[in-house]
Amino acid sequence: MSKRLDKLSALIPQCRVLADVGCDHGYVGIEALRTGKARQVVFVDVSPLSLDKARANCPHELIDSVRFVCRDGLGELNSDCAVIAGMGGLEIVSILTKAKFPPPCLILQPNRNAREVRNYLCGQYDVIYDGMIYDGGIFYNMIFAERSEKPQALSNLELEFGKTNLASPTRDFKLFLLKEQAKFSKILNDCSDPKIVEKLSLVEQALSVVGGQQ
Template sequence: MQISKRLEAVASFVEQGSVIADVGCDHGYIPIYLYQKGMIPKAIAMDVNKGPLERAEIHIREYGLGEYITTRLSDGVRALKPNEADAVVIAGMGGALMEKIIEEGEETLNSVSYLILQPQSELAHFRRFLHQKGYCIEQEKMVLEDGKYYPMMKVRKGRESYVREIDYRFGKGLLEEKNQVLYQFLLKEQKSLETVKARLESANTKTAKARQKEIEIDLNYAKEALKEYEV
């Protein structure tokens, strides 16, 4: 099976021989792809909505993998039992929803070895949340696909915290390795913020001035992160 660059990058975090639970599985592509690659012995595909789960079931049957990939209607990881999976994949959701799933499924998630997460928003808050919940961010990747930037990470239990705000905003691992996709994102972000700042400077309203201060903060962090690539 061929899958998108984003899903392929998410799947690349999975360790050989892991039993995975894919939360919000949509079409079931990740477990099918991983089984075909010989990476996993079995998987549980889960979704809160019947429609996506039915689509996943169709694809699983088409590839003759019903014996190895089971499906479950589940809000987050509620239908997953402790010690039933080695890893949990949660991809393509907003950061706030992902935090809710992790918070509500804490007891079950404590029994898995690692999580693979691809939050779509609120990344700085999400990374802080992971540290507060006792997770280490072990590895991060970022891909560009169809004009969109997708950060993703592999985390496991452990104590960790960052000193710098840019590490929470943009990913410490990505900055340390001078990730080129992040570099392109930062350049684009800097240009976009400078354009907005220039437009706000010409508007002499209280709201515009408040927004300008927010933009300046974001712009300064983007510039600080870009300096990491000069070293």
């Protein structure tokens, strides 16, 4: 498995029913069964062809612990944990908003629009881990959240970059900030766009928090 899939698997807690939503190859759900973290896995994908990949990859000895469901999102599925990874943040928020039973525990990996995912979470979940890894030339945000009666608020910088990244910055996260700083500075050399000015300002605030060079 890739570094990204390994990290997703590591974030999954011990659970009874895990929903692997947008499972495609199904590697994350299969690993959760293999390691004994999940007792059952429901593999969900809106694409029958993707779901077939998970079916084909699932070892025969696990067959009594799995279900394959071809559908859009969670629908009426009741699970105690869901992994929703490798899709856009707006799609993740849409899946969670439409779910009849939003899972108490979530592992999310939005490919973009991570801020929108954090915004959604902070009304009803505590973000326990929100860090970044660099794998194959791409930066990935990984979020682990638990439903809460009194969810903690997130600061503007935490919404933008993830609380673990700011509290325990890794080399990958500092590298990400420096790349963003260079990208936005280059854009501002050619044109003055207030949105980019704002983005650069956030990146520089984060760099001052994590002690990166400016």
